[in-house]
Each structure stands twice: as structure tokens, then as C-alpha cells.
Amino acid sequence: MSLGTQVFGQSSDGGKVDTTFVQNLLQQARAYKSESKLDSTIYAAQKAERIAKDIQYSKGQHSAAIILVDTYIDRQELQKADSIVNKAIQEFSESDQIHQLYKLKGGVLYDQGNIIDALPVLKKALEMAEDIPEGSEKSRFIAEMHQNLASIYQDFGNMNLSFENYLKAIEFATASSDSALLTILYNNLGNAYQETKEYEKARYYLEASLRISRSINNKIDEYRASLNLANLLRDQEEFEQALVYYEQSESLWKELRPNTPPAIIVHNKGVSLRKMGRFEVAEDYLLRSLEMSKSIQLPQGIFFNHLELSRLYGQTGRIEASISQIEQALPLAEGSGSLTALNVAQQQAQSAYAQAGKYEKAYKILADNKALTDSLTNIEKEKELSQLKSTLELSRQQEVNQLLEEKQSQQEQRIFSQNILIAASVLIILLIAALLVMSRKRASEKQQLLEELQDRKDELEQLNQAKDRVFAIVSHDLRSPLTSVQGVLELVKDELLDGNDLKKLVEEIDVSIKENVDVIEDLLAWAKEQLSGMKMVSEKVELKPLINDVIQSQSFLAIRKDISLTSTLDDEIIKGDTNATRIIFRNLISNAIKYTEKGDSVEVSSKQNDNSVIIKVKDNGVGIPKESAQKIFNSKTWSTEGTKKEKGSGFGLSLSKEFTERMGGRIWFESEEGEGTTFFVELPKA
Known part of the structure; x- marks a missing residue:
């Protein structure tokens, strides 16, 4: 007997039935499940399974098993679900719906906490999808599988593969135009963004899931979205609002799963x-x-x-x-x-x-x-993750735009229908539309002008703050060594110092003046950049002699703190600006010395790639606090004292980042507080 052939028989209770009767029961069970009436779903599916078995209708038995397993998973009655799905996989191994059983088996394993065994089962189900005929059913199944794999990779901590599978799931879910599937997908995607602490995006997807589930009256997904929104609000410390959502989700749970x-x-x-x-x-x-x-x-x-x-x-x-x-x-x-x-x-x-x-x-x-x-933790994985998130965000924006376009299309269709019925109103509607367009255009232009004015205001405020910082440095930090020199000269003139005292004071003032020379160079470079734009010369720059020269100029600071300052550079040649390169590495090396304790070391090394050179400046000093990591490149006023109370201008690292990027390179760092810091500068080869 081939699957799908109509079969007549008699059920165990004596009634005459055929495959059409079984199909009607299965359709009724699916309808109950879509309305989250789980008890009724189980009753209809069990009856369909029993009758299908009586008349030897294997396709009906298989379909009933799928509905039962899926429903028991929703009710978290996992032992029942596991028993049914294992039996069905053995009995219907040649069925054209075997991929559905493997999908459900993976879901049972996942909910049982056995994600290691769930992964290969779900991968096998995805491979089986190749045999599904092209169409919306295939797209929906593939989307479901990528979504399930995304959840597993998220639990493994591999967020790259997680977001990669979410992207594929969105692609196939959109192709199948399945609102129920998008509800689940948005819910899981919201959880993923919550895990990476991107709360705004997490809230967007969770609220979208809640909205769609309510519109299609899907109580199960409404429960899931309510629970996850409560968890999100809890993580944002909005506890009272979180408890409100927990109450909503508990009410839905009791309605759906009264016995669990x-x-x-x-x-x-x-x-x-x-x-x-x-x-x-x-x-x-x-x-x-x-x-x-x-x-x-x-x-x-x-x-x-x-x-x-x-x-x-x-x-x-x-x-x-x-x-x-x-x-x-x-x-x-x-x-x-x-x-x-x-x-x-x-x-x-x-x-x-x-x-x-x-x-x-x-x-x-x-x-x-x-x-x-x-x-x-892997830098390249973080880069890939960022790219995947950007693609995902673009997909989200495209979806928003598509919804707006659909609403606009519907509005135009209504206007078109009215034009057919009431021809006399066409001119009035067009006139109103034209006025609205003009009004919107003017409002848009006005808003754009206001935004530009605000941007200019923000820039001026930043420049004004930087100007105040410069004057503070000039009036306080740079005046201090000059005042010290003046005081020493007075003491010498009055013959109040002997040779040893004079030598000691001169050494201290010499160090202070040399430190402030670095500050002056930063201030001059910053001022030149702000006033006229520092011109970058693209030329061949030999790194080894340039950095050795910088090391020589900073060696007095290293010697004073008994710090080992070494370089292992090869004869690398980069394409860039000599002065800008010198400023970058003077800042990085002086900073490394500044934040390194007496007796420790600072090392400059390099690594060549196909098209670039990466130079590392590594110290084993105090490290960078986590709360300061986000602002050291972006602030022109942020500065902290070194291990011997050394001072800085606050411009050095922001200048280094700006000059590196203008030469076509990039700069980043790795740091562990108390363990030290390594700065990386990647510049193009000549």
C-alpha cells in the first residue's frame, strides 16, 4: 500500500472510517494547536493515530506522531515526547516526513539539557531537507532548523555561528511568509541580543514577537515573548515592570499547561x-x-x-x-x-x-x-560577529522599510479605489497630497537644518572644552617646570646650593622638562590638525631606525624608572607619513613607560602580513581599567597619572588613533588590569 492511497476500514469502536476521516481529525488537531488548545490537540491527534493504525494508514500514524511530539514538547512533558519520537523514527524511517521527526528529536534533546547530542541530530535533519520539494514548506523547515542551530551555538558560546544561522533563518522565513515562524525567530533573536547586552535591539525583536503572536492568537509564543521581555527588563534593573510581565507569562502558562x-x-x-x-x-x-x-x-x-x-x-x-x-x-x-x-x-x-x-x-x-x-575570546571572531550583526541590523531596517512601503501601498490602493467611484474628488485628493508632500518636504528640510545646527553646536562645544584643556595644561602643567628652573636659578644666584643638591634638582627638572616637551608636541600636533588640517605625506618609512630613534629619546624616562626598553623590529618598510608615525609611537612608548612599575619591561615587536605590518608595544604595567577602556581613544581630555605621578595631556592616544586611520591603518589594544597592556598598530606595507 503506497502512502496517500485512500483506505477504507473499520475502527476499533465499530465505526466505518477512511483516510479522509483521519485527515480531518489531523486538520482539527492542528487547528487546536494553532489556538494553543493543547488538551484538545492531544485528544484529536491520539484519536487520529488510533484510527490510522486500525486501517493501516501509515501516513496518518506518522502525521499524528509529529503533532503529539510537538505538543508534548510545548507542555514540557519531555519523557512522553521522547518515547513517541523514538518509536516513530524506527517505524517510519522511509517516510517522506522523516526529517520532521529528526527535528523534533533534536528539540526534545535540547529541552532535556543534552545540547551536545541535539546538535548532530538537528544537522542531520537539515541535510534531509534537500529531499523536500521546493516551496514554502521547504523554506519554513530550513528556517526552523537554522533557528534551532542558532540557539545551540548560542549555548556553546559561539555567537558567530549563532548569528550566522539567525541570518539564514530570517532569509528562509521571509521566503515562506510564515508569521508563526517569524514569531519564534524574533523571540530567539531577542534572547541572543540580550546575551550580548544589546538591549535596544533585544527589546525590538521581543516586542515584535509579542505583537505578532497576539495578532495570530498564538498563546505559546505570547507566553515565551512575555517571559523573555520580563527577563530583559530584569537585566536592565526595571524590576517592578519585569514582575508585571512575569505575572502575565504565568497566567498564560497556567492556561496552556495546567498540569505542569x-x-x-x-x-x-x-x-x-x-x-x-x-x-x-x-x-x-x-x-x-x-x-x-x-x-x-x-x-x-x-x-x-x-x-x-x-x-x-x-x-x-x-x-x-x-x-x-x-x-x-x-x-x-x-x-x-x-x-x-x-x-x-x-x-x-x-x-x-x-x-x-x-x-x-x-x-x-x-x-x-x-x-x-x-x-x-578571539579578535577575528569578534570582527566576524560585528559584521554578522551589521548584516542582521540591515535586515531589520529593510523589514521596517518594507512594512512602511506596504502600508503606503495599501493607502494608495484605497485612494485609487475612491478615485474610480468618485471621479470628482480626484483633483481635491491630488491637491491635498501635493500640499502634504510639500509640507513634509519643508518639515524635513527644517528638521535637517536643525540637526546640522545641533551638530555644529556640539562640535563647537567640544572644541571649546579642548581649548579650555589646552589653556589649563599650558597654565599649570607646562608652567611648573619653568617655575622650578626659575627657583633653582634664584638659589644658585644666592649661593644656597652645594654641588650635589644642585645636580639632584637639575636632574629632576630635566626629566620634568623632557616630559613636558612630549606634551607640547602633542598640543602642537593637535592644534595644527584642528586649525588647518595636518597634511599627511605618503612615502616609504623605515620603521626600525624611526622607532629606535623614538626609543632613544624616551630612554631617559626608562632609565629613571629602571625599566627595560627593547625593540626586536626587522627591516620593515611602511607607506605613511614620517612625522605622524613618530608621534604615534612616541605616545605609545612613553605611555608604556608611564604606566609601568620600576624594574619591569617594555617591548616593541612586529609581525608582517601580506599587505601590512603590525607593530606591538607591550608592557607588564598596571593595565587599563574596564571602565576607561571605551574612552581612551575618543577623549581629548582624559588622562591619568603614571606610576610615579607622571602627567599627560590627554591628547596622545586620540591623536595616535586619528593619524593611524588617516594613513590607512588601524589601532587597538588588549589589557588586563594588573597584568599589563599591549597596543597594536597595523599600517600598510610600502
Whole structure:
């Protein structure tokens, strides 16, 4: 019997039925599921499966199994879902819908916390999609698979592959024009942006998911979007609003899954209450959620409740209880395959052990976490991630524009229909439209002019602040060594200094003057750039002698602080401006000396690529605080004292960045507070 052939028979309850009757039951089950009536869905699907089995209609059995597994997943009854899907894969291995079963099997494994085994199953399902006939069904399935893979890679900590799969999912979801699929996709994408702390984009996608789910009356996806919006608001410390969304999601949960405890929602309420400082209530919520998670065998829920209880007990000084909870969470994180979960668990364990004074254990966990963090951090991956996010953002903007165009098209269609019915109103409508266009154009021009004026105002304010900074430096920092020289001359003239005292004072003033020479050079370069634009000469520049000359000029500072200042450059030649290059490396080397302790070292090295040279200036000094990392290249007024109270102008690094980029290069740094800093300058080869 071939699949799809109409079969007549008699059901076990004596009624005469055929495949059409089974198909009607399956259609009814799908309708119930789209309305989130899960009990009715299961009843209709089970009846269809039973009758299909009686009349030996395998296609009906297969379709019923798919609906049942999907529904049990929604209800988080994962053991039932797992049993049905495993049996169906064995019985219907030759079915043209086998790819759907592998997709559901991967979903069950994922929800059970077994993401390592879920990944190859989902990849296999995606490979099977090649056999699906071209059309919207194929596009929808491929979009679903890329979306599921994106979620798994997100848990692995590989955000590059995660966003890459989200992009592919959007492409196929748009091709299939499936609102229900876009609802799920936007929800997961909002979660991804929340994880990378890009809250504005996260909120955009989560609110879009909530809006679409309500418009199509999809209670399950409305619940998911409400819960994730609550988590987002909690992360932004909007706790009261978060609790409102948690209440909404719990109400939806009870409507959808009356027989399943809301472990996830209770857990998230507990997290919010802990962050609000309401520890007793938070503990009660977290312990309740832990018991719920154990009762339904939800590994992720068990892990996160142990983690949060450890944090809560640590905050309230119950150190041993904190350690007990995190020691139960760590094996779950290690077994899940989620690097993100393992990372947060290791960090909490290290904190708990350190708080308890168990420094040996704390150090071991810290070392393990350092290795894990290093494996998650890669500059090239961050660059690829940035590019993927840019593409994704472009897709979002295109979608917004498309919605606006559709609304405009609908409005034009209504106007066109009115023109046919009421010909006399055409001229009036056109006149009104013309006036609106002109009004909008004038309003747009006015707004553009206001924005330009505001930009000019902002630029003038920045220049004025920089001017004030320059005068402050000239009047205070640069006047100090001159005043010192004048004082020494007075003492010499009055014969109040002997030879040794005079020599010591002169050495100190000499160092101060040389430091301020660097400041003057920065100020002059900045002033020239601001007033007339510093002209860049494109020529061949030999790096080794230039940087050796800079090192020689800065060596007195290094000698004074007993700092080893070395260079291992080869005979690299770059294409750029000699003076600008000198300013860049004078600033980087003097900064390295400035923030390095006595007896440490500063090293200049290089690496050649096909079309560029990367020069590194590495020190093992105090490092750059995280809170200052974002502004050191962008501020013309930011400066801190060195390890021996050395002063700077605040212009050096911003000038270095500007000159590097004008020569077609780029500049960046890596720093660990207390460990040191490495600046990288990449310039084109000659």
C-alpha cells in the first residue's frame, strides 16, 4: 500500500472510517494547536493515530506522531515526547516526513539539557531537507532548523555561528511568509541580543514577537515573548515592570499547561527578587522552582536554581550553603556542553571559594575559567560577529522599510479605489497630497537644518572644552617646570646650593622638562590638525631606525624608572607619513613607560602580513581599567597619572588613533588590569 492511497476500514469502536476521516481529525488537531488548545490537540491527534493504525494508514500514524511530539514538547512533558519520537523514527524511517521527526528529536534533546547530542541530530535533519520539494514548506523547515542551530551555538558560546544561522533563518522565513515562524525567530533573536547586552535591539525583536503572536492568537509564543521581555527588563534593573510581565507569562502558562508546574517563571521571579534585595522571598521562590524542576526532570532548571541559590547565600553570608549549591551546579554545567553555563558556574564557584577562604580551590577554578574564557575570546571572531550583526541590523531596517512601503501601498490602493467611484474628488485628493508632500518636504528640510545646527553646536562645544584643556595644561602643567628652573636659578644666584643638591634638582627638572616637551608636541600636533588640517605625506618609512630613534629619546624616562626598553623590529618598510608615525609611537612608548612599575619591561615587536605590518608595544604595567577602556581613544581630555605621578595631556592616544586611520591603518589594544597592556598598530606595507 503506497502512502496517500485512500483506505477504507473499520475502527476499533465499530465505526466505518477512511483516510479522509483521519485527515480531518489531523486538520482539527492542528487547528487546536494553532489556538494553543493543547488538551484538545492531544485528544484529536491520539484519536487520529488510533484510527490510522486500525486501517493501516501509515501516513496518518506518522502525521499524528509529529503533532503529539510537538505538543508534548510545548507542555514540557519531555519523557512522553521522547518515547513517541523514538518509536516513530524506527517505524517510519522511509517516510517522506522523516526529517520532521529528526527535528523534533533534536528539540526534545535540547529541552532535556543534552545540547551536545541535539546538535548532530538537528544537522542531520537539515541535510534531509534537500529531499523536500521546493516551496514554502521547504523554506519554513530550513528556517526552523537554522533557528534551532542558532540557539545551540548560542549555548556553546559561539555567537558567530549563532548569528550566522539567525541570518539564514530570517532569509528562509521571509521566503515562506510564515508569521508563526517569524514569531519564534524574533523571540530567539531577542534572547541572543540580550546575551550580548544589546538591549535596544533585544527589546525590538521581543516586542515584535509579542505583537505578532497576539495578532495570530498564538498563546505559546505570547507566553515565551512575555517571559523573555520580563527577563530583559530584569537585566536592565526595571524590576517592578519585569514582575508585571512575569505575572502575565504565568497566567498564560497556567492556561496552556495546567498540569505542569511553572518552574521557569518561579525561578525568574526569584532572581528578580534577589537582585531587589528581598532575600527571604527570593529564597522561597528559588527553592520552590528547584523542587518543580526536579519533579519534571528539567536539568536546565535544576542547574540555574542551584546557581542562583549559591549567589543568594553568598550575598547573605551563608558561605557553606553557597558552596554546597554551586558544587551541585558545576557537574550539571559540565555535562550540558554549554560553555556559557560552565563559564558562569566557574565564576560563581571561584567567588564562593574565595569568600570562604578556600584559596587553593578558588585558584584552580580561576585557572580553569581563564582557559575557558581564552577559548571564547578571539579578535577575528569578534570582527566576524560585528559584521554578522551589521548584516542582521540591515535586515531589520529593510523589514521596517518594507512594512512602511506596504502600508503606503495599501493607502494608495484605497485612494485609487475612491478615485474610480468618485471621479470628482480626484483633483481635491491630488491637491491635498501635493500640499502634504510639500509640507513634509519643508518639515524635513527644517528638521535637517536643525540637526546640522545641533551638530555644529556640539562640535563647537567640544572644541571649546579642548581649548579650555589646552589653556589649563599650558597654565599649570607646562608652567611648573619653568617655575622650578626659575627657583633653582634664584638659589644658585644666592649661593644656597652645594654641588650635589644642585645636580639632584637639575636632574629632576630635566626629566620634568623632557616630559613636558612630549606634551607640547602633542598640543602642537593637535592644534595644527584642528586649525588647518595636518597634511599627511605618503612615502616609504623605515620603521626600525624611526622607532629606535623614538626609543632613544624616551630612554631617559626608562632609565629613571629602571625599566627595560627593547625593540626586536626587522627591516620593515611602511607607506605613511614620517612625522605622524613618530608621534604615534612616541605616545605609545612613553605611555608604556608611564604606566609601568620600576624594574619591569617594555617591548616593541612586529609581525608582517601580506599587505601590512603590525607593530606591538607591550608592557607588564598596571593595565587599563574596564571602565576607561571605551574612552581612551575618543577623549581629548582624559588622562591619568603614571606610576610615579607622571602627567599627560590627554591628547596622545586620540591623536595616535586619528593619524593611524588617516594613513590607512588601524589601532587597538588588549589589557588586563594588573597584568599589563599591549597596543597594536597595523599600517600598510610600502
